Amino acid sequence: MNKQSKSIVANQVGRLVNTTDGDLAILHDISFEIERGESVAIIGASGSGKSTLLSLLAGLDLPTHGQIDLMGQNLNLLDEDGRARLRGQFVGFVFQSFQLLPHLTALENVMLPLEIAGDGQLEAKQSAEKWLEKVGLAERANHFPRTLSGGEQQRVALARAFINKPAILFADEPTGSLDEASGNKVIELLFELNRENSSTLVLVTHDPALAARCGRQLSLQGGRLA
Known part of the structure; x- marks a missing residue:
C-alpha cells in the first residue's frame, strides 16, 4: 500500500508529562499504520495510555517525540489552527460523555459541524433531519439533551459525528456510560x-465484545504496544 x-x-511516538517528581512517560515509542476504511480498537487497562494515544492521533495534542501523519x-x-482545520475537514468524534451542547436541541447539535464548515442553515437543517432519522430520533429533533436518555444522547452524538461524512471517526469509550441494551444499539449503529x-474507525474501549467487532486490535x- 502506498502512503495515500x-x-x-504513527512512527516512534512518545509522550512525556511533567510531574513534581520529574518527567513521566505515558507512551513509549509507539509505531503502527492504519489503512483507509479499516476499523481498529485500541485496548488496554485503565492508565495504559489509550485516551492519550487517541488524543495524539487526532491532533488534539502533540507527541513529545516521534511523528503522526493524519491523512498524509x-x-x-x-500549528493548533492548522490541526483544527484538518480535523474539520476529515475527522468526526464520539465521546463517552456525549459532549452535546445543553442549550441546543438535538437538531441544532447535529447541525453544528455543517454550520461551522460554512454550510447554509437550510442545508444544514435538512441534512441534520436526515441523520436524526437514520439514528431513529426524528421525533426527538426539538428536544434538549437533558430530556433525552443516555442512549438517545449518544445516538445524537453519532449523527453529529457522521453528518460531515468524516474520513476518520475517533470514538473514546462510546458505550462506557450506557446500560447494556442501549450500548448494544449504539454499537450496531456505529458500525452500520x-x-x-467507508470511513476509518479508531475506537478506544475496555469492552472485549466491542473490540472484537473491529478488524484489528x-x-x-x-504505554507500550503489546
Whole structure:
C-alpha cells in the first residue's frame, strides 16, 4: 500500500508529562499504520495510555517525540489552527460523555459541524433531519439533551459525528456510560454508519465484545504496544 492509502501513520511516538517528581512517560515509542476504511480498537487497562494515544492521533495534542501523519499530513508541522482545520475537514468524534451542547436541541447539535464548515442553515437543517432519522430520533429533533436518555444522547452524538461524512471517526469509550441494551444499539449503529460511509474507525474501549467487532486490535500495556 502506498502512503495515500493510509489514514494514520504513527512512527516512534512518545509522550512525556511533567510531574513534581520529574518527567513521566505515558507512551513509549509507539509505531503502527492504519489503512483507509479499516476499523481498529485500541485496548488496554485503565492508565495504559489509550485516551492519550487517541488524543495524539487526532491532533488534539502533540507527541513529545516521534511523528503522526493524519491523512498524509504531518501533525508536527501544523500549528493548533492548522490541526483544527484538518480535523474539520476529515475527522468526526464520539465521546463517552456525549459532549452535546445543553442549550441546543438535538437538531441544532447535529447541525453544528455543517454550520461551522460554512454550510447554509437550510442545508444544514435538512441534512441534520436526515441523520436524526437514520439514528431513529426524528421525533426527538426539538428536544434538549437533558430530556433525552443516555442512549438517545449518544445516538445524537453519532449523527453529529457522521453528518460531515468524516474520513476518520475517533470514538473514546462510546458505550462506557450506557446500560447494556442501549450500548448494544449504539454499537450496531456505529458500525452500520461506518460501513455506509467507508470511513476509518479508531475506537478506544475496555469492552472485549466491542473490540472484537473491529478488524484489528492494538493492545497497550504500560504505554507500550503489546
